[in-house]
Amino acid sequence: MMIGLVGAPNKGKSTIFSALTMLDVQIADYPFTTIKPNLGVTYATRQCVEKELGVKCRPRNGLCTNGIRQIPVNVVDIAGLVPGASIGKGMGNQFLNDMSMADVLVQVIDASGKTDMHGNASDSSDPAEEVTMLLDEMAQWLSTILERHMPGLSKKADGVHAVMDVLSSFNASEEQIKSAIRNANISDAYVSWGQESRMKFSIEFLRLNKPIIVAANKLDLCPAGTLERIRKKLPDYKVVGCSGAVDLAVRKAAKAGAIRYRSDEASFDTIGSVSEDQRKALDYMSEYLRKNKGTGVQELVNTAVFGTAMKIVVYPVENENKYTDHFGNVLPDALLLGNGSTALDMARVIHTDIAEHMLYAVDARTKNRLAKEYVLNDNDVIRIVSAAK
Numbered sequence: 001m002m003i004g005l006v007g008a009p010n011k012g013k014s015t016i017f018s019a020l021t022m023l024d025v026q027i028a029d030y031p032f033t034t035i036k037p038n039l040g041v042t043y044a045t046r047q048c049v050e051k052e053l054g055v056k057c058r059p060r061n062g063l064c065t066n067g068i069r070q071i072p073v074n075v076v077d078i079a080g081l082v083p084g085a086s087i088g089k090g091m092g093n094q095f096l097n098d099m100s101m102a103d104v105l106v107q108v109i110d111a112s113g114k115t116d117m118h119g120n121a122s123d124s125s126d127p128a129e130e131v132t133m134l135l136d137e138m139a140q141w142l143s144t145i146l147e148r149h150m151p152g153l154s155k156k157a158d159g160v161h162a163v164m165d166v167l168s169s170f171n172a173s174e175e176q177i178k179s180a181i182r183n184a185n186i187s188d189a190y191v192s193w194g195q196e197s198r199m200k201f202s203i204e205f206l207r208l209n210k211p212i213i214v215a216a217n218k219l220d221l222c223p224a225g226t227l228e229r230i231r232k233k234l235p236d237y238k239v240v241g242c243s244g245a246v247d248l249a250v251r252k253a254a255k256a257g258a259i260r261y262r263s264d265e266a267s268f269d270t271i272g273s274v275s276e277d278q279r280k281a282l283d284y285m286s287e288y289l290r291k292n293k294g295t296g297v298q299e300l301v302n303t304a305v306f307g308t309a310m311k312i313v314v315y316p317v318e319n320e321n322k323y324t325d326h327f328g329n330v331l332p333d334a335l336l337l338g339n340g341s342t343a344l345d346m347a348r349v350i351h352t353d354i355a356e357h358m359l360y361a362v363d364a365r366t367k368n369r370l371a372k373e374y375v376l377n378d379n380d381v382i383r384i385v386s387a388a389k
């Protein structure tokens, strides 16, 4: 599972990335600070099954604090995108390639309207226009890729598989290509789409393959009512309000030991000794969190993972009675899988050998034996039984 942070320059993508991953990356108030993509790991948060099962978990990756489990998610922060990007303006279209590996895109916009679509300072930009611009540039770019392949595509009777090959870097399913063709109402054999058909297909395909949620960032600079106004202008999108800057500051303070803070909470306790200036900054952040019910950044990740990508969480165990791996770690992993995944899909995520030699699965709650084709439910605790060594 990978989240891609995208959008026009100077909107706060790298600030949010740094907050999410605690990695130091370049952040500055001018366009095109980021050129090469930054890659890191963040965590979605979710109620753990430990309480229901009456055990205390020991995650191998991330924490579980007061029953809230951190589940690892990859995140990539991409260079800013400007009008004309698809034809090489700004940083060119390399970053459009960089985003092809993401399952969900989080488009960061400047809710305050104080930067324009090019990332330059502005008095009154309309952030909703950044959303239209991004979709248009992505579709133009995809359409150009398809155009380049038209001579080859037009010779193949099976257009669905031919297009799938061309778009292999998108990891598209056959169903996604079929649906996009159907929704665009265009031909699926001996494909020779003109400009209009290519754009229609691209827009439909992106809707399925690269769902977008909008991060209305810099909310700390905005008067009350801003988020509601933006939501009205973007009725087709999920819009989460956030402040990357406040989130980064709070997480840094927690890392430095000044406060105790969990990323999904709307308050923190001061635990370290702080200077007068630090106290003032902490008071400001505390008030911001209280008023806005948090910074919005963790909500963004959780919405992307569970709302937009519709992932489910499953817990693999090797001992179905103790819910442990072979080292005795209780509920060592929480995996994110696509809705509709089977026990065999889960085995594949664990190891290809285990999947290849899989015999059956066991539901750790009921101890019932499950077939490879069993469709997993959210929060299932599963033992995979395999003949693999």
Ligand SMILES: Nc1nc2c(ncn2[C@@H]2O[C@H](COP(=O)(O)OP(=O)(O)OP(=O)(O)O)[C@@H](O)[C@H]2O)c(=O)[nH]1
Pocket: 008, 009, 010, 011, 012, 013, 014, 015, 016, 026, 027, 028, 029, 030, 031, 032, 033, 034, 035, 078, 079, 080, 081, 108, 119, 217, 218, 219, 220, 221, 242, 243, 244, 245, 246
């Ligand atoms: N007030 C405020 N400023 C923010 C917030 N998020 C980011 N900024 C500031 O906005 C500027 C741009 O932030 P970056 O994170 O570098 O933006 P970016 O989208 O990665 O920019 P490019 O890499 O140039 O595309 C910096 O000066 C940040 O400190 C926020 O939530 N509130």
Ligand SMILES: [Mg+2]
Pocket: 013, 014, 015, 026, 033, 034, 077, 078, 079, 080
């Ligand atoms: Mg950046």
